[in-house]
Amino acid sequence: MSSVAPSPARARKSRALSGTVRAPGDKSISHRSLILGLLAVGETRIEGLLEGEDVLATARGAKALGARVERLGEGSWRVHGVGVGGLREPLETLDFGNAGTGSRLMMGVVGGSPIEATFDGDASLRSRPMRRILDPLEKMGATVVSAAEGGRVPLTIRGPERAIPIVYETPAPSAQIKSAVLLAGLNAPGETVVIEREATRDHTERMLRAFGAEVSVEPHGPHGRLIRLKGEPELKPAAIAVPADPSSAAFPMAAALVVEGSEVTLEGVMINPLRSGLLTTLLEMGADIRLSNQREEGGEEVADLVVRAGALRGVDVPPERAPTMIDEYPILAIIAAFAEGETRMRGLHELRVKESDRLAAVHAGLLACGVEARIEGDDLVVTGEGRVPGGGPAVATHLDHRIAMSFLVMGLGAQNPVGIDDAAMIATSFPDFVELMRGLGAEIEIEIGERA
Numbered sequence: 001m002s003s004v005a006p007s008p009a010r011a012r013k014s015r016a017l018s019g020t021v022r023a024p025g026d027k028s029i030s031h032r033s034l035i036l037g038l039l040a041v042g043e044t045r046i047e048g049l050l051e052g053e054d055v056l057a058t059a060r061g062a063k064a065l066g067a068r069v070e071r072l073g074e075g076s077w078r079v080h081g082v083g084v085g086g087l088r089e090p091l092e093t094l095d096f097g098n099a100g101t102g103s104r105l106m107m108g109v110v111g112g113s114p115i116e117a118t119f120d121g122d123a124s125l126r127s128r129p130m131r132r133i134l135d136p137l138e139k140m141g142a143t144v145v146s147a148a149e150g151g152r153v154p155l156t157i158r159g160p161e162r163a164i165p166i167v168y169e170t171p172a173p174s175a176q177i178k179s180a181v182l183l184a185g186l187n188a189p190g191e192t193v194v195i196e197r198e199a200t201r202d203h204t205e206r207m208l209r210a211f212g213a214e215v216s217v218e219p220h221g222p223h224g225r226l227i228r229l230k231g232e233p234e235l236k237p238a239a240i241a242v243p244a245d246p247s248s249a250a251f252p253m254a255a256a257l258v259v260e261g262s263e264v265t266l267e268g269v270m271i272n273p274l275r276s277g278l279l280t281t282l283l284e285m286g287a288d289i290r291l292s293n294q295r296e297e298g299g300e301e302v303a304d305l306v307v308r309a310g311a312l313r314g315v316d317v318p319p320e321r322a323p324t325m326i327d328e329y330p331i332l333a334i335i336a337a338f339a340e341g342e343t344r345m346r347g348l349h350e351l352r353v354k355e356s357d358r359l360a361a362v363h364a365g366l367l368a369c370g371v372e373a374r375i376e377g378d379d380l381v382v383t384g385e386g387r388v389p390g391g392g393p394a395v396a397t398h399l400d401h402r403i404a405m406s407f408l409v410m411g412l413g414a415q416n417p418v419g420i421d422d423a424a425m426i427a428t429s430f431p432d433f434v435e436l437m438r439g440l441g442a443e444i445e446i447e448i449g450e451r452a
């Protein structure tokens with residue numbers, strides 16, 4: 001099990017932020033490009049790969065399963081894949097650290113193929129539910145050789161000679177469950193079908209097509225989708241350009257909104273509609289965000305976002321929007337604290353099973369910083385007064401990068417500094433976060449273990 005020394009950090013009220021920055025490569029697309037690179041025969045080239053710890057764990061996983069994975073330069077990677085039929089049984093435990101996406105997608109790969117592998121991770125990953133992945137994989141012929149209590153990691157899976165094609169309705173709106181089933185379905189003779197009641201990010205579907213698989217998607221019910229994958233495709237390597245991650249761009253964007261006088265431009269942010277719920281919500285709150293230079297990059301729509309500080313009002317965020325902004329609620333809660341009036345974020349049950357229980361962690365952090373907030377069932381309600389006191393004890397981040405970055409952003413706009421108990425996990429998704437924010441004019445101090 002991996003662990004990193006904690007690095008307490010603190011952010012203080014900032015002068016106006018300004019500048020043009022590019023958020024790192026999208027984490028979801030980065031994981032998938034390495035995994036599909038492994039599953040195609042030949043050389044896949046990736047530009048703009050996120051070199052965060054989560055993705056580096058997936059790169060090691062791809063290597064352990066037989067791929068040759070090389071870093072050619074910053075963000076520039078080459079994967080020599082072995083194909084679905086050529087996977088090697090890893091000799092050692094696959095340690096995914098803090099990464100839900102990497103571990104769950106790789107479970108799909110292993111669970112659909114005739115190899116056995118053991119998965120493990122840090123204390124956060126060890127607490128996260130994996131039954132949601134193991135259940136469909138068992139239906140597809142996989143055997144769970146062993147697992148920690150409740151079907152958690154460390155766990156060992158053995159896949160079948162050929163997977164059984166299934167029709168599977170996901171029990172939660174989760175792109176990770178959908179992706180694990182589709183990846184296992186690559187080694188199934190026939191059609192694997194995934195039904196989701198609420199559409200989730202579609203990067204796996206898009207990328208499978210780019211690698212030559214036959215995937216069709218149709219609407220299902222008012223908010224859902226039905227996805228069909230034709231099994232046993234011959235995946236061909238592809239060239240992947242990874243767009244900037246909207247979930248990471250959300251932090252400098254939020255800072256620009258809440259620090260008086262700021263104007264920040266975020267370049268090349270992916271605006272896939274299944275990832276842009278935060279943008280929709282912020283525009284409803286009256287945020288001054290302008291999209292320009294809309295274009296396509298690497299099969300995804302991207303835009304430059306010009307963000308200016310200004311007054312914001314509280315809004316009601318409907319539950320059906322949750323899958324399109326699931327990782328953005330912590331930072332939205334911070335922005336809501338700076339708005340005038342009540343923001344109600346509905347239907348947040350999935351936040352309880354992320355790197356931490358994000359509903360509880362955000363709520364506790366807000367209270368510690370003098371913000372009025374309450375949890376009602378699966379809703380988080382934040383009452384903003386246009387200003388945030390800050391101060392108080394260090395916010396507990398529970399090995400959660402998004403909690404860490406959210407409260408540091410709060411400190412940049414709050415009356416008093418905001419401290420967090422540990423900034424180390426920021427490196428899982430946004431290794432240059434502190435440097436990028438400092439480049440915009442932010443004051444963030446890290447006490448120990450500062451990363452370059």
Ligand SMILES: O=C(O)C1=C[C@@H](OP(=O)(O)O)[C@@H](O)[C@H](O)C1
Binds near residue numbers: 027028101174201350
């Ligand atoms: O598929 C993905 O890349 C992801 C799916 C989401 O998780 P769930 O599938 O659990 O909703 C999200 O929270 C995670 O950061 C990335």
Ligand SMILES: C=C(OP(=O)(O)O)C(=O)O
Binds near residue numbers: 354355402
């Ligand atoms: C939930 C997240 O990631 P993962 O599930 O991959 O750990 C996240 O990055 O916010």
